[in-house]
Amino acid sequence: MAEDTFQQIHEIGFKRLIDKFKTHTGTEHPAVRRGIGDDASVIVHEEASAICTTTEVFLEGVHFDLTYTPFNYLGYKIVTAAVSDILAMNALPEQVLIGLAIPNKYSVQMMEDLYRGVDAACRDYGIQLTGGDTTASHQLLSVSVTATGAAPADKLIYRDGAQLGDIVCVTGDLGSALAGLRVLMREKKAWQESRSESQFQPDLHEYEFAVQKQLVPKARKDLIESIAESDIRPTSLIDVTQGLISELGSVAKSSGLGMEVYSPAVPIALETRRIADEMNEDVDKYAFYGGEDFEMVFTIPEESVEKFKSDFDDFVVIGRMTEKEKQLTINTGEDKSYQLEL
Numbered sequence: 001m002a003e004d005t006f007q008q009i010h011e012i013g014f015k016r017l018i019d020k021f022k023t024h025t026g027t028e029h030p031a032v033r034r035g036i037g038d039d040a041s042v043i044v045h046e047e048a049s050a051i052c053t054t055t056e057v058f059l060e061g062v063h064f065d066l067t068y069t070p071f072n073y074l075g076y077k078i079v080t081a082a083v084s085d086i087l088a089m090n091a092l093p094e095q096v097l098i099g100l101a102i103p104n105k106y107s108v109q110m111m112e113d114l115y116r117g118v119d120a121a122c123r124d125y126g127i128q129l130t131g132g133d134t135t136a137s138h139q140l141l142s143v144s145v146t147a148t149g150a151a152p153a154d155k156l157i158y159r160d161g162a163q164l165g166d167i168v169c170v171t172g173d174l175g176s177a178l179a180g181l182r183v184l185m186r187e188k189k190a191w192q193e194s195r196s197e198s199q200f201q202p203d204l205h206e207y208e209f210a211v212q213k214q215l216v217p218k219a220r221k222d223l224i225e226s227i228a229e230s231d232i233r234p235t236s237l238i239d240v241t242q243g244l245i246s247e248l249g250s251v252a253k254s255s256g257l258g259m260e261v262y263s264p265a266v267p268i269a270l271e272t273r274r275i276a277d278e279m280n281e282d283v284d285k286y287a288f289y290g291g292e293d294f295e296m297v298f299t300i301p302e303e304s305v306e307k308f309k310s311d312f313d314d315f316v317v318i319g320r321m322t323e324k325e326k327q328l329t330i331n332t333g334e335d336k337s338y339q340l341e342l
């Protein structure tokens with residue numbers, strides 16, 4: 001959490017601010033030859049392999065709200081977002097670089113808290129913070145994160161590899177990140193309407209699972225590790241950031257196929273259902289369109305499902321790849337279904 005002191009960044013300057021960031025670089029990754037300090041980071045691979053890169057931009061007010069987001073959680077979440085994209089190629093992340101544009105309403109201490117979260121995430125994912133850029137901003141904090149990772153080229157899994165008849169699977173549960181966001185937004189509104197002079201300190205203990213999932217999501221490195229150890233390889237893989245329906249559509253469309261999804265099979269946590277009830281909203285909408293779940297969707301041949309279950313058990317089957325003509329068919333049970341165009 002932020003300390004009580006508020007030191008203006010211009011008092012110490014960007015160079016000394018970056019020096020502080022240098023003490024929060026996560027794991028020393030063996031492939032990193034040069035980290036923070038030179039003009040560019042350097043990665044050295046002994047064996048030829050594929051390199052994956054990805055960038056995510058996060059803008060205050062659009063992607064995060066600092067009323068209810070502690071800086072260290074924000075640091076953790078931005079690393080998760082970039083790492084999740086690397087993992088979704090079935091590659092292992094190695095480094096992240098972070099670009100910051102900081103308005104002067106934020107202090108040195110706040111930025112250090114942000115980097116404490118970056119450091120914690122880098123340690124959890126076994127990666128190193130190797131560089132970035134720091135600049136001033138007028139009103140809003142902007143954070144961009146670039147991650148790179150590596151894999152043997154023939155091990156990469158793309159979103160367009162699904163085959164006719166393959167089974168569609170999803171890890172964990174869906175919709176809880178949006179449920180957490182709804183709770184946080186409701187509490188913020190109540191606090192604003194109360195015109196309270198006190199700090200925003202809502203009691204969130206009944207919503208801990210969903211709020212954690214919104215504020216400090218974890219990327220599914222465990223799935224990628226299990227794939228590496230298993231002799232089964234998914235035919236396609238994508239992470240759930242925009243929302244389940246959007247990702248399923250991407251897999252089907254890019255694979256040149258259709259998909260049938262059995263909606264009662266979509267995994268939803270009890271707490272997510274309770275929150276949707278409280279908000280008088282349809283929990284299926286949370287799960288289908290929520291986004292920011294950082295779960296993984298993958299397809300595998302039908303005969304591999306049981307075997308893979310013994311290698312990795314935190315997934316469920318939600319559908320099957322079909323002919324293209326079926327588009328994205330949502331089967332709601334009781335023989336009712338509707339089609340979404342791809």
Ligand SMILES: Nc1ncnc2c1ncn2[C@@H]1O[C@H](COP(=O)(O)OP(=O)(O)O)[C@@H](O)[C@H]1O
Pocket residue numbers: 018021035036037038039040097098099100129130131132133134
């Ligand atoms: N926000 C940041 N987070 C992590 N590393 C940073 C950040 N800003 C700058 N760096 C790293 O600090 C070093 C110096 O950065 P900078 O002063 O921008 O140098 P340059 O003129 O080479 O761009 C570089 O290695 C850069 O990657």
Ligand SMILES: Cc1ncc(C[n+]2csc(CCOP(=O)(O)OP(=O)(O)O)c2C)c(N)n1
Pocket residue numbers: 056061062063064065081181241242290291292
């Ligand atoms: C203040 C605030 N507004 C909105 C959201 C919800 N939100 C932020 S990012 C996101 C997912 C889509 O982001 P995008 O940058 O399009 O994702 P990408 O596929 O590039 O990862 C969602 C649903 C939030 N967490 N906080």
Ligand SMILES: [Mg+2]
Pocket residue numbers: 085239241
């Ligand atoms: Mg993505």
